[in-house]
Amino acid sequence: MLKVASIHPAHRGEALELPIFFGSVRAGFPTPAADDHFETKLDLNAMLVKQPSATFFVRVEGDAMHDVGMWSGDLLVVDRSLTAVDRSIVIAALDGDLLVRRLRRVGKRTFLEPEPNEGESIEITAETNFEVWGVVTYVIHSLENR
Amino acid sequence: MSLFALIDCNNFFASCERVFNPRLVGKPVVVLSNNDGCIVARSNEAKALGIPMAAPYFQWRAVIEQHNVHVFSSNFALYGDMSRRVMDVLAGFLPEECFEVYSVDEAFMNLDCLLRGDDYAANREKLLSFAEEVRRTVRQWTGIPVSIGIAPTKTLAKAANRMAKKNAGANSIFACLDEATADAMLAAMPVGDVWGVGRKLSEAYRAHSITTALDLKNAPEEWVRKRATVVGWRTQRELRGVSCVRLESTNEHQHSILHSRSFRHAVTSLDQLHEAVASFTGRAAEKLRRLGLVCGCVSVSVRTNRFSSEDYFSNGGEALLPFPTDSTIDLVNAASMLVDKIAQEGQGYKKASVTLFDLTPRNRVQTDIFAQPDTRHESIMHVMDTLNKRFGKDALHLAASGSSITGSRSGSPLGSHAWQGATDERSQRYTTHWGELKVVRS
Numbered sequence: 068m069l070k071v072a073s074i075h076p077a078h079r080g081e082a083l084e085l086p087i088f089f090g091s092v093r094a095g096f097p098t099p100a101a102d103d104h105f106e107t108k109l110d111l112n113a114m115l116v117k118q119p120s121a122t123f124f125v126r127v128e129g130d131a132m133h134d135v136g137m138w139s140g141d142l143l144v145v146d147r148s149l150t151a152v153d154r155s156i157v158i159a160a161l162d163g164d165l166l167v168r169r170l171r172r173v174g175k176r177t178f179l180e181p182e183p184n185e186g187e188s189i190e191i192t193a194e195t196n197f198e199v200w201g202v203v204t205y206v207i208h209s210l211e212n213r
Numbered sequence: 214m215s216l217f218a219l220i221d222c223n224n225f226f227a228s229c230e231r232v233f234n235p236r237l238v239g240k241p242v243v244v245l246s247n248n249d250g251c252i253v254a255r256s257n258e259a260k261a262l263g264i265p266m267a268a269p270y271f272q273w274r275a276v277i278e279q280h281n282v283h284v285f286s287s288n289f290a291l292y293g294d295m296s297r298r299v300m301d302v303l304a305g306f307l308p309e310e311c312f313e314v315y316s317v318d319e320a321f322m323n324l325d326c327l328l329r330g331d332d333y334a335a336n337r338e339k340l341l342s343f344a345e346e347v348r349r350t351v352r353q354w355t356g357i358p359v360s361i362g363i364a365p366t367k368t369l370a371k372a373a374n375r376m377a378k379k380n381a382g383a384n385s386i387f388a389c390l391d392e393a394t395a396d397a398m399l400a401a402m403p404v405g406d407v408w409g410v411g412r413k414l415s416e417a418y419r420a421h422s423i424t425t426a427l428d429l430k431n432a433p434e435e436w437v438r439k440r441a442t443v444v445g446w447r448t449q450r451e452l453r454g455v456s457c458v459r460l461e462s463t464n465e466h467q468h469s470i471l472h473s474r475s476f477r478h479a480v481t482s483l484d485q486l487h488e489a490v491a492s493f494t495g496r497a498a499e500k501l502r503r504l505g506l507v508c509g510c511v512s513v514s515v516r517t518n519r520f521s522s523e524d525y526f527s528n529g530g531e532a533l534l535p536f537p538t539d540s541t542i543d544l545v546n547a548a549s550m551l552v553d554k555i556a557q558e559g560q561g562y563k564k565a566s567v568t569l570f571d572l573t574p575r576n577r578v579q580t581d582i583f584a585q586p587d588t589r590h591e592s593i594m595h596v597m598d599t600l601n602k603r604f605g606k607d608a609l610h611l612a613a614s615g616s617s618i619t620g621s622r623s624g625s626p627l628g629s630h631a632w633q634g635a636t637d638e639r640s641q642r643y644t645t646h647w648g649e650l651k652v653v654r655s
Contacts, residue, residue, distance in 0.1 A: 118354070119301070120297075120298040120299075120301035120302050120354060120355065121298070121302070121353075121354035121355065123643075123644065123651075124644075124647075124650055125650055125651045125652070125653045126650045126651070126652045126653070127652075127653055127655045128652050128653070128654055128655060129654055129655035130655065131655045132655045137655065139655065142650070143653070147353060147354050147355070147356070148353070148354050158653055160235040163234075163235050163236030163237075163238070164235070164236070164654060165235065165651065165653040165654065166653060166654045166655070167653050167654070167655045181655075198235070200235070200356075
């Protein structure tokens, strides 16, 4: 075990924090406002995940939503803290299955529609076993191996 | 004057499974302990079939198959992540010092800050709408249903939560804000169900005709104090609405770390038992370092099968360390000495537990000039944690934990050690592994 102590592992996977400094510095005179000008690095997590405790990632299978740019194999960011409204792209719990569709509220009627919408639209009635599981906020689509 | 809420996730493990598999809603579901030996969680439908908590799986197999009960192995990666989400949502409702994570699926809140004036009843509507907002938000954001009990003490809040669960019509929320409500609630509650009353104490109470929580509340104070010490007396005062157990807010550090597992097959060789205990100690030490704590006392316990063996054997012991440490090497040495002391040859061991006690923040340790920790351990532990984080659990471990550890990862040979847990019916780790995400149809 003691031999291992001489290994110094590289910290891969941990981004270096290199703040950009915009404050002007006068020799011998600290600018009190300089700290305000440290810029934090861009964080894709913060951008895609607004509510970490309510955000789930799921994988989509099937191309019925390709008109909104969602293809089989894509990763979806789902934010359950959002309330679905007319035209939201939602994950619907429908008869025990999870299905991604566009939610439409037309008057008092509710539909789940594919995109393009010449596909089969599902009307939600009092008898349907239906719940909005979450609202899809982003599609992450890889351009590798395609 | 104080007011507490206990928020408890309904059938937590079963509910976690349902979030990702809505087909299970309304169907009986049970979750097994990590060796698939005992039933550790039941949906309401499974409870209705009479399946008791902690029942051995094999005893109920016939009932389970007959009623198409859905059976899952424990998926701790999923349950741990869902627990963190629920607690994060709850913590968002109140200042940090008003919130206490009590267990993986329970949290206390201090609601004093919501009260206006001295009259609980006048605040009733406000409290109920706050509780409803909490319940609705946790359900929407995480998919987990919770029940909420509100009362002037923690012990009564626990009892109120039990009412909220029993009373389907009460919308999963029950507020106990006056003595008449408390008495009615306590009269319907067996004394053994009171928070802090263990099996032995409840037997002693029942021997003296104290069968309900209300009996305990009304028992002579002197007698309770003599028979059940100051702990029982505190419980009695809490039942009377006098708050004695304060909120332990989460920014205080943890007081012990437990790593305990049942073995898939009985472990008969002491060498294997040593390996298992060393491995458990390693896991606990890893957590210790992650929390920035050091430990002054290690305890180890082992036992044979409680259900099948006529000669049930269990033993335990603890060791004080010469100085507080977070080094796996020091801790495994101590645990190993304990195993030598407590374990007997020729037993079939079914379970081992390692607990680290006497925890203090690393930066608050007083150094003793006579007993100095080996400073080289620090760099070794750092390397160990870094490599394990990068290459997976147990990529680097002490030789004492066995030479072919695989852990219970999917895709690796399961149970190459007899002591390793089985996870035959585990669902996907939907929230912690990219390769196991939930697939939705399009």
